[in-house]
Amino acid sequence: MDMQITRTAGAVARLRSALGATQSDVAKKAGVDQSRLSRMEKGEVVAPDEIRRALGALSALGSEEAGGFLRFMEREWRFIEPPSYWNPERASVEIAEETLEKIEAFLGDEEQPWPLRRQLERRKGDLLRASSFLTRLKHNVAFIGDIGVGKSTAISFIFDLLVPAKAEDRNINRPVLETGAGGTTICEVHIKSGPEFGLSVTAMDAADLTDLVADFCAAKWAMAHRKEGDQAETPQVSREVERAIRNMSRLVRKRTMVDGKPHYTDPIHEVIADCQAEDEFRARVLGAMKLDERTTTEIWYESGTRKHPSEWMRETFRAVNNGRMSDVPMPRSIGLIVPDFGKSFGEFEITVVDTKGVEDVAVREDLDHRLKDPRTAVVLCCRFESAPDTTSQALLQHMKQTFSERFDTGKIAILSLPRSGEALEVNSDTGERVLNEEEGHALKGEEVTNKLNSQDLSDVPVFFFNVESDTAAQVRADLFGQLSRMRETVSERLFDLCDAATEIIENHEKHAVTAAIEEVARRLNTFLRGNGKLGARERHAYEEVLSTVHGVRYASTLWAATRRNGEYYGLNIVHQIGVGAARDARLRSRDWFAKIEGHVNELKADEDLVLAKHSVDQIGAVAEASRRNFLDGAQRIAMEIYREPLTQDPVWNDCASEWGRGPGFKNRIEEHLRTWFGDTRPDLKETLDKRLNALWDRSVIAPLMQLTQEHEPGDTSDSEDENVLAFPSTASA
Known part of the structure; x- marks a missing residue:
């Protein structure tokens, strides 16, 4: 019990701040030195009695939460890991703990009927699993969409990943994430909270990197040796991969002005001309990348740069994303670490995932992991005029046909990204243009819903966000609602389990x-x-x-x-x-x-x-x-x-x-x-x-x-009875 209190000593600072009291007020009321209280709030002092006195003082000063928090921390948890006091589903978890206590007491009485004992044993495991899900507050919000759809731009505006307005002449140019017309981000990006501004890089596996370079070299070699009039297809690599390999190998095209017009020279042509075979060319490129020197995987902001943290992060992210940092490896994923990130989502610890854009096949393995993860809310991004686009429909059909996913649990939503004026171009049933963007969104939302319903894809929420004119608060609230619905679905199941167990116990006679x-x-x-x-x-x-x-x-x-x-x-x-x-x-x-x-x-x-x-x-x-x-x-x-x-x-x-x-x-x-x-x-x-x-x-x-075996364990006297069905052999598995 004391350990539970010491682990949450930092709650004193939160409760004091919510009350608006000073450290001096609380220290005086608690009868402790102010410096002692300061150290307590930092977690440096872990004396349970003093923490109780501080909580009592806060309660006496008018904090209703302090008294509730103290009662909560005095509670003994036998079956479930104690949740945060501020966990939105704390009441559900507390009821589950109480129900598990009742179940344990019932199961301890060997005189109780075995059919009832078996029922409760089954519910005990279900209760523990559901409670474990609700106790944890970590969740992901994964954005999925075609390349060039505006996914990274939307994420930047929704979560305030923007450089100061004064740093850019146009609002649309403020995103920290690199944006463009597609083929911009080289890998998945994870944005999460941390102690300070920084970037972390998970390096691409050596074999995967070698394969990418081999693709690049094969494409360039084939192009250089293509004969005039040859109608054969020419292989290509993605724009973001080519850009990174060129920067890492210092084989960037050089621009000069000739008669006032830009003229580019490609050093790769010189390297190819100096090689006898494709494998020699590939070895030259890999050597130029100096992979052994690329060992830096963490980069942290330093105030001495005299740049705003978001400007530094934008510059650093773009340098890593484009392979322009000589000591950083080719990334498999990039982490953006931002202090207090996701605070608008309350108690949840949120990681936003900007997935690699869909360029061809939508049903990819990396996206499958996001679709299946029970702790991830998925946002399918698409342009306004094409919503629901081909990729969104393919992934929704995949979820339904491959693992029978429901769409009313908060797991999935469509985010349509209108550009300026697009919503105003929607026609009403009479053929007249809508009066405002809200009406345009409403009519488009109906169109999207009807199209999905016709494919048996009902209950998919549809949201809208125009980065140039809409405030981000509403779409953040919509996404928060999705996460809340995911947890509510589990909480509803938890209540059902508790009711079932309680009814069995109360009616056991x-x-x-x-x-x-x-x-x-x-x-x-x-x-x-x-x-x-x-x-x-x-x-x-x-x-x-x-x-x-x-x-x-x-x-x-x-x-x-x-x-x-x-x-x-x-x-x-x-x-x-x-x-x-x-x-x-x-x-x-x-x-x-x-x-x-x-x-x-x-x-x-x-x-x-x-x-x-x-x-x-x-x-x-x-x-x-x-x-x-x-x-x-x-x-x-x-x-x-x-x-x-x-x-x-x-x-x-x-x-x-x-x-x-x-x-x-x-x-x-x-x-x-x-x-x-x-x-x-x-x-x-x-x-x-x-x-x-x-x-x-x-x-x-x-x-x-x-569920059919309700006889007492070890009792085989009715093994031939029709109420007992033998388990099938699984030897062939």
Whole structure:
């Protein structure tokens, strides 16, 4: 208990500041020296008695929170890690702790009926998981969108990452993050709070960097040796990658003025002319980058620079992002550290993630991690006129088809980014222009919602933000609301669990409760006996690969993937296999989950089972959790099965050799892969099918079967009874 108080001694300063009292006032009331109180607020003094006296003084001076805080800290937490006093869901967590105490006491009585004890044991684990989620206050807000959509500009204005207005003649030029027409940011950027202004760099893996340089050199070598009239496609690397490699190797194009016009000379031409082969050229570029000297991964602001911190951060970020700092490596991610960042989000510790812009394939592995992370709210950014754009729709469909995500939980939102005057150009139903931007936003919002609803993508919130005219407060409030909704969804589930556990405990003496629970278990057992099998395969996992390859927008994306044995961040073939497997798993299990939902509804409608309502709800909750586990497991298993055989096969040499043979590159790659999946390694699809069936038994049927076993542990006298269903073998898993 004393340790809980000492860990939060800094709360004294917060409570005093909220009250508006001076240290002298509090010290005098508490009967301690003012210097002692100052050290206490800094966390240097950890005497529990003095902290209690300071809190008592604050309470006496009129702070209602101080008394509540003292009572909170005196509380003993046995099951859950104590939350922050200012945690928005503290009351929910406190109720969960109280419920867990009741459950522990009930389970300690071995005379209680086993069906009820099993019910409470299950709810105990669920309560602990939900409480753990709510206790933590760290969350991410990830912005996803096409390159050039205005994502980085919007982030800068929303979160006040701007240089002083006097430093720029136009407001739109104030962002700290580097902005442009696309192809600007080289990697993912994480913005978070810290003690001072600074940048942190996570270096790109050596192998990945070598691959990028190899792509760059191959493209330049091919261009330099292209013959006149050659119609073959020319490989390219992204603008941001080329810019960084040129700066790091000091092979930047030089500009001179000739007759008043800019003229550029490219030193790369000289290097290529001096090399006998492409590999020699590549070695020269890598050598010029002096990678061994690039060891600096943290850069901190120094007041001696006499620059405003945000101006320093903008200059430093752009230098790192463009490879212009001689001692900094090529970044895999860049962290911007800003004091008090995210303070408008209250108690939450927020990290804003500016993801690398979507240039071609939207369903990327790095974006998948953000979409699946339960602690991340995702903001899909798109232009006003194209909302919801192709990328937003593709990712929403991916969430629905691959892991059956709901859209009303705060997880996802669309942020439309209108430019000046665009909202005023919207026509009303009468054909007349809208009167103001608010009306334009409202009509556009209806259009977006209707389009999503027509694709069975309902409940996606739509927000608007014009960086040139709107204040950021409203959109910040909208995003804060998304995070709050995410937590409310878990909190609602927590309350349901607490109510269920409390009802069982309070009604434990009613034999009818036990009988109803056993009847629910018997009926579920009967259902599982007749409906235990996974449906037949509906589509091969590799069909997702073929359709993705067929739909690739830029041949250079596919070219880069063939040079990396299919594992390129912009197009990861192994990841696409996993997506295909998850989508097939969803299709082949769709009818089964519809049946279990119908079964649950039948149980709820049976008046004889009213006393077992929470047991019925538990079936639905377990089924929903099992669905997620099954789909996620299907994706992982497919990637595991295919990764080594696919990435180590010579098929990629055949694919890479197709480059430069004229039009139809994508079609030829698609045919190579179709042959490999269907003819060369047909065994893999059978292995996947076998593993998916084992996964089904393990992740879906087994958890539900546990709900049918209400007999006493070790009691096998009724093992042949129809209320006991043996677990299926998972040896094949």
